[in-house]
Amino acid sequence: MKATLFHRGSGFGRWVAFATLLVAATAFLLPLVWMLATSTKPEAQAAGGGVSLLPEPASILPAQVSDNYGKVWNDDSINFPLYLRNTLVVAFLSVTGMVISSAVVAYGFSRVEWRGRGFFFTIVLATMMIPFPVLMAPLFVLFSKAGWIGTLKPLWVPAWFGGAFNIFLLRQFYRGIPKELDEAARIDGCSHWGIFWRIILPLSKPALAVVALFHFIYVWNDFLAPLIFLTHRDQFTLALGLQLYQSKAGNTPWNLLMAASTMVMGPVLLLFMVTQQTFVRGVSGDGLKE
């Protein structure tokens, strides 16, 4: 049951769509393909002419890959393993806090009947419109008064207070869980906490996974907050560390820069490939209605 741009069953229209999308998909993937190709070449070839995807001769590929990626991993001035560790620490603390707090808050917005619920939920939605740059200056003042500047705290503590978008997603999901289950549990003597813990949470695993995924990727990719709140190099996250290659004096060879970029985006892209269906459903919101 699909709506269509072209006549139903018109083979011609379908192939026009296919050809156009083939060109578009190539254009969308080309930057990533070229990044990978560059990261496997020796410096001179990366900067040389030609549009070949493999180094010359192709037999040097494994040695060149281990050389380029090894150089990035072991760089003296840019401590990749440490930035990876920092990123994982922030991601773990932030994702845990985000999932727990959003799950609780969404319960209050969907399962408890109370006056003012609609009013507060409107505020939750409205906060999604506030651009982060607007909060930059006052948050910096606030965190510096709290002594948090130069620590990882500004990057994960706020996540323990829930996120508007995630609260919204979970609330939508909870609303799809039949109310009869609550009532049956209540007759059995369950409190709100009991209903939340024994009924809502176990049934919401797919939605909680979506929230965890989205937030992990958000934290992994975030550049602006680390740029503002981190001051010492040994606290940098990967996103911020990658920028050092670009801002450091002299010119980093392109093959190494592309190897570093691959290493920074690799985990996110792999995670996406593995969890693709969960993901696309989460973005479109239609998997949350199951």
Added chain:
Amino acid sequence: MSARKTITGLAWISPWLVGFILFMAFPLAMSFYYSLTDYRLLESPLWVGLANYQRMLTDQTLHLALRNTFLYAAISIPLSVTIAVVLASLLNTPRLPWAKFFQMAIFLPTLVPLIASTMVWMWLFNAEYGLINRLLSTLGIDGPAWLLDPNWALAALVIIGLWSVGQAVILCLTALKQVPTSLYEAADIDGMGAIRKFFSITVPMISPVILFNAITLTIGAFQIFVVPYVIFVRDKGGPGQKGFFYTMYLYDNTFIYQQMGYASALAWLQLLIILALTGLMFLVSRRMVHYRSA
């Protein structure tokens, strides 16, 4: 009874409520107060009334940043919105081969960390060795210096922005899948062509999503920061200052000049611009957006 329920409800949402007050409402209020002061971070704020807002009227750097940002938004938003609808309609073709692969290819770039995609695009747009100019030269075209050329820097930034249009595409596609097939069948019987169907059925039926995309993209475009900041980190503002945007000026005032007062006034102006544009879009679209009765 009802009071007790309200307390229960507030207790459940208390994590969000506390966070909202601490990390949003209070900072916003403080920011408004700072915007009326001269505040050099290390000293106490000094009341100056509307002086910061007056200064905006004659601040040439601000005007430049505003011009660049509006220009970027005016080019990139309509392009992104249009491309999203077109790609989604193509993806929605029945029995399309490789449909899943195409969706993935278009969505994948939205997951790439902005900092990494910036690096990749700097390499692609590199004047001498970049892939784009290599490809152009095989066609016998001598490509411009892109990010180093005042006439091409903005175009390059727009292209980089378009690369992550995938989320808007997926939203359109989800909406398209809910359009009743009977509408298209009726159009087929009436002998409507593909283009007519696109404008008479597809666009009106998914207009709420198009509006949503337009609003999200507007909010995003007015915050553009990471990509130009990283690209032009050494060459402030890029060639001919074409890559100098509002949030970069806000950042400079906050962290480089440490003028929290003026920076806060700039932040409030940015918020007002975004709210005004969003409101305007709702108003203008009132007659054009078609909400189906559920």
